[in-house]
Amino acid sequence: xxxxxxxxxxxIGIIVAVLNQLLARSGREEQALLTTIAGLIVVLVIxxxxxxxxxxxxxxxxxx
Amino acid sequence: MNIFQLVGIAVVGxxxxxxxxxxxxxxxxxxxMATGIILLTYMLxxxxxxxxxxxxxxxxxxxxxxxxVVLIKIIGVSYIAEISGEIxxxxxxxxIAAKIEMVGKMFIMLLAMPIIKTFLEVCIDAISML
Numbered sequence: 001x002x003x004x005x006x007x008x009x010x011x012i013g014i015i016v017a018v019l020n021q022l023l024a025r026s027g028r029e030e031q032a033l034l035t036t037i038a039g040l041i042v043v044l045v046i047x048x049x050x051x052x053x054x055x056x057x058x059x060x061x062x063x064x
Numbered sequence: 065m066n067i068f069q070l071v072g073i074a075v076v077g078x079x080x081x082x083x084x085x086x087x088x089x090x091x092x093x094x095x096x097m098a099t100g101i102i103l104l105t106y107m108l109x110x111x112x113x114x115x116x117x118x119x120x121x122x123x124x125x126x127x128x129x130x131x132x133v134v135l136i137k138i139i140g141v142s143y144i145a146e147i148s149g150e151i152x153x154x155x156x157x158x159x160i161a162a163k164i165e166m167v168g169k170m171f172i173m174l175l176a177m178p179i180i181k182t183f184l185e186v187c188i189d190a191i192s193m194l
Contacts, residue, residue, distance in 0.1 A: 013092070
């Protein structure tokens with residue numbers, strides 16, 4: 001997972017932001033909130049996996 | 065992966081983070097973390113080479129490598145503490161960042177304690193011989 005990690009996370013962020021505005025404008029605040037939370041969870045899962053990989057690498061290099 | 069590509073990645077990540085900061089601040093933080101992770105992954109690759117070279121040099125000098133291993137561990141702990149501290153500070157949580165750095169210092173102290181003990185013993189022996 002290289003540079004496209006940034007684009008993936010930023011893309012999800014932009015999509016969620018747009019959807020949120022869309023739903024909020026059309027009067028469906030709850031769906032907007034749910035979309036934001038869903039996007040947040042997806043990005044959180046990706047980032048946590050990447051951080052886990054990074055810490056595994058650090059552990060192996062510094063033999064902690 | 066030369067330095068210009070890494071700088072490019074950092075700038076792109078920063079731009080995305082600024083875009084998102086206005087509408088979804090939490091995603092801005094995630095973008096910043098993603099950029100940080102990628103840059104650190106490349107840095108770790110280079111660091112691995114450095115450590116193997118230094119390790120070889122230490123072995124040539126005949127010094128006991130125990131101290132060098134502890135030194136690497138201390139660098140690793142400070143490295144992790146600094147990463148997570150900056151992530152928290154970037155998210156606006158200065159207090160948590162300070163706590164993590166304090167924990168990091170404590171672990172470094174823990175790692176350094178045996179060496180300090182052996183050093184003091186050497187000093188005491190030297191003094192007692194006088």
